[in-house]
Amino acid sequence: MKREQLDRIVNSVPGFSGQWAAFRSEWETEGELPLYVGMSELAHYVVESYSDGRTNELTNLFSTIEDVLQNVESDVEDLIAVGLFEDVQNIASHREFGAAPLRQLLGPRSLKIWDEVDEGMKRVAQRAATQRESRKFDVEKALSEVQSPELRKIIESLYRN
Numbered sequence: 717m718k719r720e721q722l723d724r725i726v727n728s729v730p731g732f733s734g735q736w737a738a739f740r741s742e743w744e745t746e747g748e749l750p751l752y753v754g755m756s757e758l759a760h761y762v763v764e765s766y767s768d769g770r771t772n773e774l775t776n777l778f779s780t781i782e783d784v785l786q787n788v789e790s791d792v793e794d795l796i797a798v799g800l801f802e803d804v805q806n807i808a809s810h811r812e813f814g815a816a817p818l819r820q821l822l823g824p825r826s827l828k829i830w831d832e833v834d835e836g837m838k839r840v841a842q843r844a845a846t847q848r849e850s851r852k853f854d855v856e857k858a859l860s861e862v863q864s865p866e867l868r869k870i871i872e873s874l875y876r877n
Contacts, residue, residue: 721784721792722751725758728780729773732761755799756873762800763807766818774821782823793829801826801833809877810859837876 726736739757743749765774781796788796808815815834822830855875862868 718789718792721788722795724780724784725777725796729758729761729777731765731770731773732758735761751795752799755795756803756869759800759803759807759873760869762804762818763811766808766813767811771821774818778821778823778826782826785823785825785829796826797829797833801830802837803873805830805834805837806874806876807872810855810872841876 726732735757736754739754740749743753762774762777765771781800785793785796804818805815808818819827819830853875855871855877858871859868862871
């Protein structure tokens with residue numbers, strides 16, 4: 717992964733810098749940063765920002781991502797697709813506004829990747845729906861019962877409503 721591309725993305729969202737610094741500090745002894753976990757943190761920030769009406773940074777973030785995607789290696793594209801876009805879609809699905817308003821902020825290349833992720837997740841949901849009902853994980857029930865904010869973030873990142 718090209719470090720300067722990740723730095724451009726993260727630095728395009730100044731309000732996220734404190735969370736990013738805390739994330740880096742938390743993982744510094746592990747050697748390599750778990751970048752997908754970091755992108756999940758950014759995804760939560762994106763959804764929370766939109767929910768709070770703070771969209772100026774989001775415009776800059778998605779513009780920067782669009783620029784990065786114009787000349788990017790596959791590992792960076794995968795990180796954006798799976799680490800950020802998928803988590804944004806999943807997390808936003810648990811909010812009244814959903815992911816559609818965030819989709820509107822994307823450029824053409826980002827939009828293509830966003831839609832591919834969304835279609836892939838729809839296929840996963842269809843397969844999951846065909847499984848035996850007894851194995852079904854009730855996301856909304858879990859979210860209504862969870863008390864830990866960190867566990868809530870994990871569940872929202874992994875499951876769509």
